[in-house]
Amino acid sequence: MSTLLEVRDVAKSFGAFVALSGVSLQVDEGQSLGLVGPNGSGKTTLINVLSGVYKPTHGSVALRGRDVTGLAPHRLCALGMNRTFQVPRPLAGLTVAENIALVRPSRHGSADLDFDVLEFVGLARVAARRVSALTSGEQKLLDLARALAARPDVLFVDELGAGLNPSELDHVADLLRALRERGVALVVVEHLMGFLEQVVDQVVVLNAGTPIFEGTLRQAIADPRVIEIFLGTHA
């Protein structure tokens, strides 16, 4: 497996507040990496930096060895990086089908994503509807479909499971596993450990903006440092 995404010593500050510092991690082609940590540990900020929403204050991001640090989201989209949003942000004034028609697919994509994305996530029957007529679960699926329509090689999935009911959660876990089989590398931010266990190989644990652990999920939940940040020393 060759390295797809390489993050080196990334830092992000907002004024005096340091949201991320010293973040280095690596995602291989087709790998599925979990990103866990308490609220405010910088998971979403990291996704925002990697997807071009924020420019990092320090450090570099490389995709297939090419420096992509600070590129605008549409450039990253064209190069094969995409994301979903924690609070789904489908384009509300458009229909479901228009949300997908808008997307210009990446030409780099090596993952096997040559399929109808609405069919894949199960939204084909509501293609003509406006986004405002969708349930929140359906909006999350549309957010995922929109990201997939860009044919990414690496997909950042920001708390896709949050707020879904158990059957929706199973559906989403199935989708992510199917994507992994099709060769899409995933970086999954999630609080639901049972969900994460089904979709990722490795996890990185963030605390206060810095990675403190890297390994399998099973190792992570047994690691004293990880237990400490989630539960406190005297638990």
Next chain:
Amino acid sequence: MPLVVVGAVLAAGPSLYNNLAFLTTLTIYILLAQGVNIVYGFTGYLPFGFVGFFGAGIYGSSLAIVYWHVGGYAAIGLGALTSVVAAVIVSPLLRLSGAYFALATLAASQALYFIVANESWTFGESGMSLPLLFSPTALYVLSVVAVVLTLVVVVYVRDSHFGLSLRAIRSDAVSAAMAGVNVVRTRTIAWLVAAALAGVAGALWALMTSAFYAETPFDLTISVYAIVFALFGGVRTVIGPVVGAVVLYSLYQYIGISNPQYFELIYGLLIVVLVLFLPGGLTSLVGGRGDRPAWWNRVVRRRSAPEVTP
């Protein structure tokens, strides 16, 4: 289809109401309202200083005629070009949003006004005076052609991937960017196209009026009218701004000219009422079910069937 209808009606205009100055001014307002339609309707930026582009077009074409003795067509082209240049200069304002953008464009248009009104090379004090390059009829024909071409542009904006990108940006710029839309480039193009329309409108106005002071081209009322016409008819449609301009400007012609002070009041109230009760404009009442305001669906008691049955 609407293109043909609008073209035919405007072409038949003089036989219906023989006042070419009024009809030409009406077409100029249609161009301005379509410019607002593209900037505000599709992109979501309310250009309160839109009149600045109109003024830039007026002065660009007029000065070219006075200093370079260009012909009428070249003057129109140069008027549009002047407005586009002005739009490029103020394009960093697109980084602002909402009321900040509206006010910043207003300030920019007034800055341009003060320059033009105070410089001697723009005839700020003596006033502009142009030779007549077109007969009133020829000018009217030209402005109808301009309207038809503009409608072609708006149809393209509505139906193309470019237009879809604009609507996406309007909805959520970050999400649009993740879909691969180059947000800055796309909205800048829309901005320049709208400015070019205002520039053409300005050049036509200059050719029609031929003698004027800077107060008139930069009158903020022109911005207000263009915005109200577009909103009243319905933005993000091709026909809406045309309907808005025809209805409201005719109304103004009949009762407003003798009482202009009431019209400003009426238009002010109209903006409030439109925003509250008819955000999609007049055309939304006959448009798709999803576009109609809920109160209208209740009034006409048309039961809305589910859009798609699962």
